[in-house]
Amino acid sequence: MDWFSTLFLGLDGVTNGAVYALVGLSLVLVYTTTRVVNVAQGEFLTFGALSFASFIEGSLTPLLYVVLGTGAVCLLLDVLQAVKFRRNPLRLVSKFAACGVALSALAYGACHTSSIALQMVAALVLVAAMGPLIYRLTVEPNPGNSPVVLLICSVGVSLVLHPLALLIWGADPRTVPPISELRFSVANVDIAMQSVIILSAAIVMTAALFVFFRFSLVGKALRAASINRDGAQYCGIPVGMVGRLSYFIAAGISALSGMLLAPLVTANYEMGFIVGLKGFVGATMGGLINYPLSLAGVFLVGVFESFSAFFSSSLRDAWVFSLVIPILLWRSAQHGGELDEH
Numbered sequence: 046m047d048w049f050s051t052l053f054l055g056l057d058g059v060t061n062g063a064v065y066a067l068v069g070l071s072l073v074l075v076y077t078t079t080r081v082v083n084v085a086q087g088e089f090l091t092f093g094a095l096s097f098a099s100f101i102e103g104s105l106t107p108l109l110y111v112v113l114g115t116g117a118v119c120l121l122l123d124v125l126q127a128v129k130f131r132r133n134p135l136r137l138v139s140k141f142a143a144c145g146v147a148l149s150a151l152a153y154g155a156c157h158t159s160s161i162a163l164q165m166v167a168a169l170v171l172v173a174a175m176g177p178l179i180y181r182l183t184v185e186p187n188p189g190n191s192p193v194v195l196l197i198c199s200v201g202v203s204l205v206l207h208p209l210a211l212l213i214w215g216a217d218p219r220t221v222p223p224i225s226e227l228r229f230s231v232a233n234v235d236i237a238m239q240s241v242i243i244l245s246a247a248i249v250m251t252a253a254l255f256v257f258f259r260f261s262l263v264g265k266a267l268r269a270a271s272i273n274r275d276g277a278q279y280c281g282i283p284v285g286m287v288g289r290l291s292y293f294i295a296a297g298i299s300a301l302s303g304m305l306l307a308p309l310v311t312a313n314y315e316m317g318f319i320v321g322l323k324g325f326v327g328a329t330m331g332g333l334i335n336y337p338l339s340l341a342g343v344f345l346v347g348v349f350e351s352f353s354a355f356f357s358s359s360l361r362d363a364w365v366f367s368l369v370i371p372i373l374l375w376r377s378a379q380h381g382g383e384l385d386e387h
Contacts (some may be wrong), residue, residue: 053234054351060240060309062347066247067302068324069343071295078267078291081184081195083362085203086299087321091210093172094150098219099283100155101163107213108171109152113145115178122181148174161224167299176291181294184288187272203318210314223308228331243305247340250298255336267291269364319362323350326369342372 075083075093082328092108099106120141155167169353183198184190190198227238270277270287278284303317310316323346325353330342346365352360 050355054236054355055348056236056240058343058348058351060243060347061350062327062344063240063244063247064302064306064320065324065327065343065347066340067243067250067298067305068321068335069328069339070247070250071298071302072321072325072328073331073333073336074254074295074298075291075338078270079180079184079195079288080192081199082192082325082333083202083295084196084199084321084325085179085206085291086317087317087324088203088210089172089175089204089296089299089317090303090306090320091312091314091317092175092206092303094221094303094307094316095167095210095214095219095314096168096300097164097172097304097307098221098312099214100152100168101161101221102219103156105152105156106168107172108175109149110146111209112171112174112178113212115175115182116141116145119178119181138333144174144236161222163189165182165301165304169297172300173293173297176292176294180288180292185285188284188288207318210317214314218311218313219307221304221307221312224305237309239305239308245304246301251336251340258336265313323365326366326372329369329372 068090071086071089072083075081075086096106096108097110120137121154123137124134127137129340151167151170155164158164166301179202183202184195223237223239224242225238228235229238230236256269266277266282267287268281269292270282270284277287299317301321303312305321306316324343327343327346328339330345331337331339333339346368349368350365353364357364
């Protein structure tokens with residue numbers, strides 16, 4: 046392999062890693078605040094890409110009806126709970142009505158405009174709204190469940206969302222135009238501006254989440270709720286809102302990843318599953334809690350995948366997923382060393 050091939054594969058791997066980084070960051074965000082390994086995170090990527098494609102085609106995304114219907118179920122549960130504890134449910138109904146009207150107006154506006162920015166915002170908000178709804182139905186009823194039970198719940202959510210995307214959008218891939226069609230060369234290697242945008246988004250989101258959790262009061266409250274839920278509640282932190290907020294942000298990040306990735310691979314109902322798994326492999330390097338180390342892990346996965354495809358394209362996914370074994374062994378040895386020190 047000459048230097049040109051090495052450079053080309055390296056840049057291609059960095060681009061892949063940037064896509065996986067956004068999904069990996071959303072996995073880390075959910076785990077650090079709720080201790081849930083959200084296997085369904087990749088499906089939000091699919092919903093974001095396909096909703097964006099629907100708006101570009103000038104049609105209303107079916108996701109709006111899914112969000113409104115799921116929201117109605119959550120509203121019914123909340124109203125029953127409010128009646129049980131003798132609270133006024135009218136406030137809940139008014140909030141749901143306001144949110145429903147706002148989402149509907151945003152979606153209808155996006156499918157009747159040529160503004161790519163508005164269409165991306167509408168798709169991102171709709172997918173992000175799914176996050177707290179799924180949290181309300183799967184995690185919030187009993188947040189004290191063991192991590193294994195919560196993992197099984199997230200697998201169940203993935204098994205529902207994956208065929209749901211096929212049902213409402215069909216199997217045909219959708220073409221999505223890039224944000225920018227500019228291209229430039231680095232050492233005779235052609236690079237698309239779309240790849241640079243993806244890389245920039247991954248770096249900015251990593252820095253933003255790191256600063257948010259390390260220095261902001263809300264971020265510290267989220268971390269406190271994940272470490273000691275009862276203690277955080279006694280300190281006045283609304284632990285229910287913590288989980289909903291983390292799912293909202295994580296779903297939005299994955300949706301953004303899908304919209305940025307779609308112009309490179311076309312939007313289809315299967316695109317999120319594999320990307321989500323590869324993001325998980327990279328995020329395990331940081332133990333699902335360390336943002337900078339998780340970012341390094343997903344870029345390692347991207348570069349490793351690119352070189353694996355060069356030597357054996359049919360086995361590249363198998364090689365990538367095999368990375369999780371040495372990573373977990375390394376994390377286990379590191380954790381054991383920390384216990385010995387104590």
